Amino acid sequence: MIERTYTSEITEAMDGETVSVAGHVHELRDLGGLVFVIVRDRDGLIQGVFKEDREPELFEQAEELGAEDVVRVTGEVTESGQAPGGVELVPEELEVIDEADAPLPLEISKDVDADLSTRLDHRGVDLRQPEVMAVFTLKSKLMDAMEEWFQNEGYVDVETPLISKGGAEGGAELFPVVYYEQEAFLSQSPQLYKQILMASGFDKIYEVGTAFRAEDFATSRHVSEISMFDVELSYIEDHHDVMDVQEESLRYALRAVADEAERELDELGVDLTVPEEDFPRITFDEALDILEAQFGHFPEDPTDLDTKGERLLGQHFEEQGHPAFFVVGYPGEKFYYMQDVEGDDIASRKFDLIYKGQELSSGGQRQHDVDVMKEVMAENDVPEENFEFYLEGLSYGTPPHGGYGLGIDRLVQKVCDLDNIKEAILFPRDPTRLTP
Amino acid sequence: MIERTYTSEITEAMDGETVSVAGHVHELRDLGGLVFVIVRDRDGLIQGVFKEDREPELFEQAEELGAEDVVRVTGEVTESGQAPGGVELVPEELEVIDEADAPLPLEISKDVDADLSTRLDHRGVDLRQPEVMAVFTLKSKLMDAMEEWFQNEGYVDVETPLISKGGAEGGAELFPVVYYEQEAFLSQSPQLYKQILMASGFDKIYEVGTAFRAEDFATSRHVSEISMFDVELSYIEDHHDVMDVQEESLRYALRAVADEAERELDELGVDLTVPEEDFPRITFDEALDILEAQFGHFPEDPTDLDTKGERLLGQHFEEQGHPAFFVVGYPGEKFYYMQDVEGDDIASRKFDLIYKGQELSSGGQRQHDVDVMKEVMAENDVPEENFEFYLEGLSYGTPPHGGYGLGIDRLVQKVCDLDNIKEAILFPRDPTRLTP
Numbered sequence: 027m028i029e030r031t032y033t034s035e036i037t038e039a040m041d042g043e044t045v046s047v048a049g050h051v052h053e054l055r056d057l058g059g060l061v062f063v064i065v066r067d068r069d070g071l072i073q074g075v076f077k078e079d080r081e082p083e084l085f086e087q088a089e090e091l092g093a094e095d096v097v098r099v100t101g102e103v104t105e106s107g108q109a110p111g112g113v114e115l116v117p118e119e120l121e122v123i124d125e126a127d128a129p130l131p132l133e134i135s136k137d138v139d140a141d142l143s144t145r146l147d148h149r150g151v152d153l154r155q156p157e158v159m160a161v162f163t164l165k166s167k168l169m170d171a172m173e174e175w176f177q178n179e180g181y182v183d184v185e186t187p188l189i190s191k192g193g194a195e196g197g198a199e200l201f202p203v204v205y206y207e208q209e210a211f212l213s214q215s216p217q218l219y220k221q222i223l224m225a226s227g228f229d230k231i232y233e234v235g236t237a238f239r240a241e242d243f244a245t246s247r248h249v250s251e252i253s254m255f256d257v258e259l260s261y262i263e264d265h266h267d268v269m270d271v272q273e274e275s276l277r278y279a280l281r282a283v284a285d286e287a288e289r290e291l292d293e294l295g296v297d298l299t300v301p302e303e304d305f306p307r308i309t310f311d312e313a314l315d316i317l318e319a320q321f322g323h324f325p326e327d328p329t330d331l332d333t334k335g336e337r338l339l340g341q342h343f344e345e346q347g348h349p350a351f352f353v354v355g356y357p358g359e360k361f362y363y364m365q366d367v368e369g370d371d372i373a374s375r376k377f378d379l380i381y382k383g384q385e386l387s388s389g390g391q392r393q394h395d396v397d398v399m400k401e402v403m404a405e406n407d408v409p410e411e412n413f414e415f416y417l418e419g420l421s422y423g424t425p426p427h428g429g430y431g432l433g434i435d436r437l438v439q440k441v442c443d444l445d446n447i448k449e450a451i452l453f454p455r456d457p458t459r460l461t462p
Numbered sequence: 463m464i465e466r467t468y469t470s471e472i473t474e475a476m477d478g479e480t481v482s483v484a485g486h487v488h489e490l491r492d493l494g495g496l497v498f499v500i501v502r503d504r505d506g507l508i509q510g511v512f513k514e515d516r517e518p519e520l521f522e523q524a525e526e527l528g529a530e531d532v533v534r535v536t537g538e539v540t541e542s543g544q545a546p547g548g549v550e551l552v553p554e555e556l557e558v559i560d561e562a563d564a565p566l567p568l569e570i571s572k573d574v575d576a577d578l579s580t581r582l583d584h585r586g587v588d589l590r591q592p593e594v595m596a597v598f599t600l601k602s603k604l605m606d607a608m609e610e611w612f613q614n615e616g617y618v619d620v621e622t623p624l625i626s627k628g629g630a631e632g633g634a635e636l637f638p639v640v641y642y643e644q645e646a647f648l649s650q651s652p653q654l655y656k657q658i659l660m661a662s663g664f665d666k667i668y669e670v671g672t673a674f675r676a677e678d679f680a681t682s683r684h685v686s687e688i689s690m691f692d693v694e695l696s697y698i699e700d701h702h703d704v705m706d707v708q709e710e711s712l713r714y715a716l717r718a719v720a721d722e723a724e725r726e727l728d729e730l731g732v733d734l735t736v737p738e739e740d741f742p743r744i745t746f747d748e749a750l751d752i753l754e755a756q757f758g759h760f761p762e763d764p765t766d767l768d769t770k771g772e773r774l775l776g777q778h779f780e781e782q783g784h785p786a787f788f789v790v791g792y793p794g795e796k797f798y799y800m801q802d803v804e805g806d807d808i809a810s811r812k813f814d815l816i817y818k819g820q821e822l823s824s825g826g827q828r829q830h831d832v833d834v835m836k837e838v839m840a841e842n843d844v845p846e847e848n849f850e851f852y853l854e855g856l857s858y859g860t861p862p863h864g865g866y867g868l869g870i871d872r873l874v875q876k877v878c879d880l881d882n883i884k885e886a887i888l889f890p891r892d893p894t895r896l897t898p
Contacts, residue, residue: 150855
């Protein structure tokens with residue numbers, strides 16, 4: 027490896043030591059006889075101070091630099107009240123490793139607000155902005171912690187296929203794939219496979235995967251390719267066991283972000299509250315009551331919450347110190363694979379998690395009785411032959427089970443307070459965006 | 463949660479305690495007046511002993527059970543020399559949670575060798591076989607350890623898109639997707655995106671992702687959808703830095719399997735050797751010399767190793783105590799994105815890792831000079847316009863970098879000594895298999 031020290035490792039205590047830093051030229055300030063070269067690596071910035079009278083040859087080299095050139099600066103760490111971070115480098119050597127083209131398609135060091143579409147067109151350059159990169163180093167820490175919780179609890183990390191014959195919820199929002207001579211589609215959800223694995227006895231699983239949604243909408247909430255964190259567990263009493271898992275794992279992951287991503291949160295200007303108290307669990311009817319009483323709002327579809335309803339409920343609970351809460355017991359049931367228990371005090375065992383005013387995940391207890399499932403499929407005109415493998419999978423003894431799918435990008439969007447879900451995805455896909 | 467104890471937690475020291483176990487009925491042995499009910503959960507088996515004269519009602523219930531019914535047996539832990547694991551349950555309660563259909567499409571408890579195609583047709587049932595499930599609990603542990611190594615080393619966990627405009631290596635093996643009104647393809651490799659992220663300054667990244675290969679071959683080595691572990695790192699001196707990372711991370715992951723997946727290795731009958739010594743790094747020419755001198759073998763394509771060559775070299779090094787080794791310096795260079803350094807002592811900076819006689823990954827130092835890349839693309843008739851986003855991504859200052867993509871399924875196949883790569887995938891996809 028090329029020898030270097032990360033900017034985050036250089037402290038005032040290293041005063042007098044010689045180090046090498048490597049990174050992009052973030053900013054150049056030429057004050058005549060004095061050039062400040064600010065070098066950026068993944069963790070931060072440091073400035074090299076090139077003086078004409080002190081190091082004339084290096085100074086000349088520094089004057090030739092361009093923004094975003096890749097350089098390695100070797101020099102003596104020197105305390106400086108003026109420098110960002112309290113230290114600067116008095117240069118001894120300057121290597122230009124790779125020259126950048128000019129001009130840049132986007133400004134990086136200045137606070138110029140390019141519109142999102144332009145930023146995404148030049149995403150490779152856009153990602154160099156420290157507050158943009160911070161989203162993704164935070165995302166990495168968040169997801170690693172989330173996985174860690176499930177590993178500690180003995181969950182098996184699985185991978186289910188992305189190309190399949192049919193979808194869980196019909197064909198409208200599916201992307202067709204030309205699969206040799208057959209008709210196939212991209213996966214919208216791993217749910218059917220997760221359930222088969224429960225029947226197989228995998229007991230507790232999670233999957234970090236991709237889901238595809240052919241939704242031709244141009245909103246700040248829609249993308250065609252999303253990252254999902256899917257969970258399924260067996261031998262539950264009911265959906266509350268599933269909510270317990272979701273609640274504890276989310277709390278653990280958010281705690282890890284608060285502890286281990288302080289730099290990123292600072293960069294993003296986010297003051298993250300870890301929801302330490304129990305997440306409220308309200309029924310759908312209670313949700314409607316709150317919306318009516320507090321906000322005079324009535325969702326258009328009386329069997330589901332609308333975006334505005336989620337937002338208002340989010341506001342209501344956030345004011346009470348609860349950034350996250352569950353809504354359970356939706357009336358009716360669209361999906362044949364959800365448990366629907368007669369005489370239950372709630373209408374169904376489906377739940378949604380709402381975090382900072384937006385639905386983050388849906389889940390519930392699943393139907394594990396294949397006979398009931400077949401009845402519900404017939405009632406809803408769902409052709410059984412599309413789901414033969416699924417019905418077979420559950421026919422040979424299936425424990426009671428449930429699970430959920432969490433939208434990772436949406437979670438990151440909410441944690442980082444981003445306006446658009448696309449900002450939480452490295453290279454997002456939408457109806458008009460296939461590149462970069 | 464339904465209260466229960468995992469079979470793996472029940473030891474002889476618990477003699478006299480009452481526990482509940484929950485799982486599938488793995489086997490029933492009716493000896494007349496005595497029924498052994500062997501219950502299987504994810505971790506193992508335990509037998510309940512139902513005696514007509516001791517517990518007549520429970521005995522009657524037990525006689526009604528069928529294979530793979532889901533049950534919960536509550537009873538007293540009792541030491542028994544005859545029982546597998548040294549303990550059995552004297553039942554106090556038997557709950558049938560879900561009845562299985564009969565007959566089963568595959569035998570589970572008996573050593574019947576169904577052919578692989580039949581097993582995969584009924585994969586949900588096939589996965590219940592302890593030695594089949596062991597592959598996937600081992601795979602989970604292996605991959606978690608692999609990720610852990612990279613997390614400990616400060617790598618950022620990233621996700622790159624699976625749907626894109628073009629592919630890295632041309633269109634022949636790509637699956638087309640109907641993407642709204644546009645032509646698109648499924649990703650064959652995240653390499654171009656990984657490189658853009660290096661240019662952006664992400665420094666060190668890894669991705670656990672999916673790659674799609676439209677290869678219409680029916681072999682034990684080909685599948686259409688594979689899991690990849692991709693790595694990319696910046697500020698390397700050369701490809702040896704990349705090999706160092708691959709070597710250390712693989713050793714770490716294999717050590718974790720040896721330590722934490724003993725039960726699975728036993729179940730699979732595998733004696734895993736962790737390659738503690740340095741992996742040999744031989745040049746392509748040295749590889750040819752060994753093949754000629756030791757085996758009289760000449761690969762058909764004089765610029766690449768064939769399957770037989772890999773196998774023979776694997777045998778050669780395995781005999782010397784090296785299950786893993788690198789081949790570096792392939793002559794010529796097919797790919798424009800590899801570094802090709804004049805006057806180097808090796809022909810190129812590409813390498814392959816061969817493990818137990820099979821190529822597990824390819825990698826190398828990448829070309830980071832866009833001008834050289836454009837020349838090579840022109841020489842090889844690669845149309846630049848397909849790669850505009852890539853060339854732009856690398857134009858604004860790119861550190862020297864390299865990386866590799868490791869085939870996860872192939873690694874698991876080799877670790878578990880499986881004949882066919884499909885056995886290392888939960889629900890494999892091939893030209894004729896789209897379901898389950």
